[in-house]
Each structure stands twice: as structure tokens, then as C-alpha cells.
Amino acid sequence: MAPEPEGPGGAAPPPAEPRRGRDESAEERADRMWADLLQELRVAQTGVQILFGVLFIAVFQPAFTDLGDTDRALYVTAVVLGAASAGSLIGPVSLHRMVAGRRIKPQTVVLAARMARTGLLLLAVTTVLTLLMLLRVALDDTLAAWLAGAVGVWLFTLWFVLPLWARRHYTNRE
DSSP states (O other): OOOOOOOGGGOOOOOOOOOOSOOOOHHHHHHHHHHHHHHHHHHHHHHHHHHHHHHHHHTTSGGGGGOOHHHHHHHHHHHHHHHHHHHHHHHHHHHHHHHTTSSOHHHHHHHHHHHHHHHHHHHHHHHHHHHHHHHHHHSOHHHHHHHHHHHHHHHHIIIIIHHHHHHHHHHTOO
16 A cells, blocks of 8 residues: 655645535636526526517607606616617627637636626616606606615615625535
């Protein structure tokens, strides 16, 4: 039987820590994370398409001409932010096309994930503004603001607070 290798100072080496996570190279991890991100973007883009479609249709309705300045400002802001959200959520596809084959997939995944987070934030704001605009037509302005604000808090909690909490809470646990 071969003697055990000695660590520094002649002591036995510390026991190897068990591996956590997947056994994959940086490139394999980037490929997996890219595939995950694309699936997430497909879900988010469906929401953007539906919301953006509602906004596009609204301007062609006869009642649109009766909107006041505040509601028109809400509408314009929601449309502009909706377009920015769509751009942020579609941006990773363009990024990938422009850098494909350059051997920078890990960096591409990081940049694309940032675009996706930005797109989700813009989508949340667009959703709240659209809801506020619609509720102002149906309800008292104060109640509309409270309801839209509550939905905004709910979306922010689900889309940002809970994921950040989960990342912090579960990342360092065995």
C-alpha cells in the first residue's frame, strides 16, 4: 500500500471537499446558461407581445380621442417603455448573432442576462403604467393609483425581491 501524500509541514492533507453543482467546463456552463436564458426570454417576450398589442390597439379605438392629457402621457410613456422592454428582451438574440463564433459565450451570457433583467424591469413599469391608464378610465383616480401601485409592488416582489432573496438564502447553504 502506498503511503498517503503529506500536506504542508508533513501533516496529512485536508480531506477533499465534495464537489457541488455540475461537473462542466466554463464553455459547457455558458451553453447551458444560454439555453436557460433563451427559454426565459421566450416567456417574457410573450408577455411583452400581449401587452404591446393591447397598447397598439388602444390608440385606434374611438374612446382614445376622449382621453385627457394625463392619460395620453401615461399611454405614450407606456408605449415607449414597452418598446424599450421589447428591445431589451430581444437584444440578447442580436448580441448572440453579432458575436457568435468569437469564443466569448460566457461574456455574452453575462451581457444578455443584464439585458433580460433590464427588460423585465421595463416590462414591470410598462405593465403598471398600462394598468394605471386603464383603471383611471374605469375607477376613481386615487383607487386606480393605489391598485396599480399594489400591482407594481407585487411584480417587483415576484420578479426581483424573491429571486434576490432566494439567491442569497440558498447559494451559501450545503
